[in-house]
Amino acid sequence: MKLSADLIALQDRIGHRFGRPELILRAVTHASMSGPNRDDNQRLEFLGDRVLGLVMAEALLAADRKAAEGQLAPRFNALVRKETCAEVARQIDLGAALKLGRSEMLSGGRRKEALLGDAMEAVIAAIYLDAGFDAAKTVILKLWGKRIHTVEDDSRDAKTSLQEWAQARGQTPPSYTETARTGPDHAPVFTIRAELADGTGAEATAGSKRAAEQAAARALLDRVTDRDG
Structure with missing residues (x-):
């Protein structure tokens, strides 16, 4: 399968080349654009949320070996919440590569918080299915970057x-x-x-x-x- 120019560019911004390119295409396909021959990203979103959660839980434990569960929980929530996923999506300009139906296009779907957050989780799942947990972990830690170490502030409202x-x-x-x-x-x-x-x-x-x-x-x-x- 040959990827379009926008998806090739997205791979570069993510830092992962897909051996199974159909996965990244599915990850950026919104339900409004799905059809008999094209799957949307909802199932990938479900999986990506779990992969992200495990990576963040490990990262938080490694970053602060003395933190109690009561300290770790709000930090974890801040790192995996939809708003943070959407921030990371904007960081890699994921919106530019999304495949949207006409109604979503006209309603500003490329800027929607929930839609961007869902797509980011789907991309994580696509990497996991393409190359395994370690590959997904590497990309997540790179993209989330300093957020992991400054999350004490971000975990507050x-x-x-x-x-x-x-x-x-x-x-x-x-x-x-x-x-x-x-x-x-x-x-x-x-x-x-x-x-x-x-x-x-x-x-x-x-x-x-x-x-x-x-x-x-x-x-x-x-x-x-x-x-x-």
């Missing part, structure tokens, strides 16, 4: 962390404003702006208001902490 940051500096709580809404009523995509009293803000887009608010809060928190240096 981003909106709560941003509010505490503002209050510690005598500022009023940040505001959250919906700046755009696209897509059909059954699958809306929200863009939310988080803003501090001094006008510093950041925007994020996701398939739910809650996810978009969290992502915007995380982006704004990263911006102001980098600025404070």
Whole structure:
């Protein structure tokens, strides 16, 4: 099977060449594009979630040999949650390679948080089936990178962390404003702006208001902490 140019480029960004190229094609095929001769990525998503979970559990135990289960659990949840998978998907521009039906294309499917997160899990499963657990582990650890070592901060609720940051500096709580809404009523995509009293803000887009608010809060928190240096 010969891969299209966009999937060849995606392989390079992932860092894995598929011996069974049909697996990467299935991993990027959304249910809206499936048919009699084309499988979608839902079953791969199910498997990829489990592979990711095992890799992250091992990585967290290795990174902090003294951490109790109560400390490890929120870190684990932060690393495997859909928002984090979507962040990694954006990092490798997975959205550009997705195979979507017309309705998903028109509703901004390439930017949807849940869709990107699901596809990232499917890609992980595709690597696992193509080359085994060690190959999948290598790719996951490379793509998740420093998140594994900075997860203590990320495991906290981003909106709560941003509010505490503002209050510690005598500022009023940040505001959250919906700046755009696209897509059909059954699958809306929200863009939310988080803003501090001094006008510093950041925007994020996701398939739910809650996810978009969290992502915007995380982006704004990263911006102001980098600025404070």
